[in-house]
Amino acid sequence: MKPTPRVLLPFNFTDACVAALRYASQFASSIGADLVLLHCAGENQLTSTFQSHLMSRLRSFTDRYMPSAGKSLTRFCVVRSGFLRENLPSVVENHNVNLLVASPEALLGNIAPGEVLSLTNFASCPMLLVPQQAVFQPLKEIVFSVDVTDTEASVLELVQRLARGFSAHLTLLHLHGKVGALELCQVQKAASSLQAQLTYPNTTIVCQEEEDLLEGLNDFSELYTPDLFVVATRDTHLLNEYFSGRYRKTSAYHLHTPLLNLYQARKTACSEGCIHCNTHKQVQEQEAVPTVEV
Numbered sequence: 001m002k003p004t005p006r007v008l009l010p011f012n013f014t015d016a017c018v019a020a021l022r023y024a025s026q027f028a029s030s031i032g033a034d035l036v037l038l039h040c041a042g043e044n045q046l047t048s049t050f051q052s053h054l055m056s057r058l059r060s061f062t063d064r065y066m067p068s069a070g071k072s073l074t075r076f077c078v079v080r081s082g083f084l085r086e087n088l089p090s091v092v093e094n095h096n097v098n099l100l101v102a103s104p105e106a107l108l109g110n111i112a113p114g115e116v117l118s119l120t121n122f123a124s125c126p127m128l129l130v131p132q133q134a135v136f137q138p139l140k141e142i143v144f145s146v147d148v149t150d151t152e153a154s155v156l157e158l159v160q161r162l163a164r165g166f167s168a169h170l171t172l173l174h175l176h177g178k179v180g181a182l183e184l185c186q187v188q189k190a191a192s193s194l195q196a197q198l199t200y201p202n203t204t205i206v207c208q209e210e211e212d213l214l215e216g217l218n219d220f221s222e223l224y225t226p227d228l229f230v231v232a233t234r235d236t237h238l239l240n241e242y243f244s245g246r247y248r249k250t251s252a253y254h255l256h257t258p259l260l261n262l263y264q265a266r267k268t269a270c271s272e273g274c275i276h277c278n279t280h281k282q283v284q285e286q287e288a289v290p291t292v293e294v
Contacts, residue, residue, distance in 0.1 A: 004074075005033040008097040008125075010084050011058065012039065016103035018065045019132045023258065024101040025062075025070025026136040027128075031165065034074040036095050037062065038087070046081040054079045085110045088123045100127045104243040108236070117236045119263045126158075127261045129239060134258050137227060139166040143220060144230040145213060148174045148190040148205065150268040153197075155232045158262060160200035168227070170203040175216040178209060214241060221257055229257050232264035 007028040011017045021037075028035045037058050044050065058077040066073075076095065080087045084106065092100065100107075100123050107129060111117060119127075144159050163170040172194070176187055191205045210216035217229055231238055242259055 003096065005031060005098040006036055006076075006096055007033045008036045008038060008092060008095065008100045010038050010040070010088075010100075010102050010106045011061070012106055013057070013061060014103070014105065016105045016132050018061070019134070020101060020103040020106070020130045021062065021065055022067055022070075023130045023134055023136045025066045025073060027101065028073055029069045030138060033098070034076065035070070036076045036078060036091075036097060038078045038080065038084070038091055040080050040082055040084045040087055042083055044081075046079070051079050083110055085122070089121070092123055092125050097125050100125055102127070102129060103132065104129050104239075108240060108243065111236060111240065116240075119233065119235055119261070122236060126263075127239075128258055129243070129261070130258045131243070131255050133256045139163075139168045139227045141171070141224060141226045142166075142168050142228045142230060143171045143173050143217070143224075143226040144232075145217065146172045146174055146232070147266070147268045148172070148187060148194050148207070150266055151194060152232070152264045155262050155264050156198070159230055160198065160203070162230075162260075163202070164200050168202070170200060171224075171226070172203065172205045173216070173220060174205065174207045175210040175213055176207065177211040213238070217242075226257055228260055230260045230262065232262040232266065234263065234265050 007024055009017075009021060009024045011021065025035060027033075039054055039058055041050070041054065055077050058079070059075075062075060078091060078095070080091070088100075091097070107127070139162075142159070142163050160170065162168075174187065174191065176184075179187070187207055191207055195203075195205055208216060208220075210219070220226070221229075231242075233239075239259070239261055243255070
């Protein structure tokens with residue numbers, strides 16, 4: 001018998017977490033998953049009495065704010081001492097979590113500015129970050145930001161399976177900088193080859209000129225109103241950029257759209273204009289250059 005999938009929601013009783021709770025419970029209900037709520041007590045001493053109090057508070061908050069669609073969910077409440085970042089790996093493993101759903105503030109709040117964490121050390125499952133403005137509705141349009149020359153079969157299959165489960169239209173969005181005719185021809189050839197490999201028929205590959213990934217997602221969101229963006233990266237850099245202050249100040253369209261982050265050890269930069277990815281690539285290339293002893 002196939003085990004019931006589990007969705008993990010870190011919860012710290014803020015308005016952002018309440019918004020994420022509403023989204024997570026409806027998403028879990030739509031895919032037939034259980035819901036695991038996690039609260040980390042931080043520096044507070046976690047006595048048995050205090051732990052019991054926090055467990056009761058978790059249950060009362062979910063009863064109060066969870067929409068009717070999520071009332072029938074099987075819920076597990078977990079309270080840990082310490083902070084979210086140090087507890088995530090063990091909770092994901094011990095509770096067989098398939099998907100982490102969180103508000104950006106709850107998940108990224110303990111990461112210092114400029115700090116980048118490997119996804120494999122942060123959480124070993126896909127992460128869905130839900131902006132406070134997002135409202136759940138069954139997914140009809142999923143946009144996966146992809147480099148058609150640098151894909152991973154398991155990641156593509158996971159995204160197609162998600163789209164198939166909701167009978168959604170899937171767009172594979174390839175953004176590229178200004179390129180010459182030869183390079184553009186190579187991109188188009190790679191896109192055609194990728195299209196032939198796809199198993200989900202309701203999929204479209206779109207190639208557009210844009211050096212900045214977030215600007216590209218924002219423009220696409222303005223025109224087509226996707227229900228979900230998907231990216232595949234090796235670390236938390238893009239998550240921080242997606243929800244950065246420079247985009248919040250402009251009321252960007254993409255900030256109304258949840259972002260699903262999958263793990264892929266990409267060989268190419270997330271976008272041509274990404275300083276972080278290009279710097280990382282340069283370091284790797286320098287490390288790969290053999291040294292000659294004289």
